Amino acid sequence: MTEKVQGPASYFPSIEEKYGRPIAEWQELVRARRVEHPGARHMELVxxxxxxxxxxxxxxxxxxxxTLAQS
Incomplete structure (x- = not known):
């Protein structure tokens, strides 16, 4: 029996489908944004x-x- 993905990761398949990029690429963009704007908080990134x-x-x-939970 496979476990159902819960939490933020449960959105990943629909994010990839709707916006046409793999999650790894979106995470890189978020990380790069934090480098460019070191004080950026969660809601600013959103x-x-x-x-x-x-x-x-x-x-x-x-x-x-x-992404931030992984940092």
Whole structure:
């Protein structure tokens, strides 16, 4: 029996499908943004994904949360 993916990662298949990039690429973009803007907080990164990449709030929030948790 396989476990159902929960939490932010549960959004990843729909993020990849809707926005046409693999999650690893989105995470690199988020990490690069943090290098360019070292003080950027979670919601600032979410806002950036929404404004610059047209991402929906839930998708952006899940991606940022998961990426920052790995840092």
């Amino acid at each position: 806002g950036w994904l929404k404004a610059e990449h047209g991402m929906g709030h839930g998708h952006a929030n899940a991606l940022v949360a998961h």
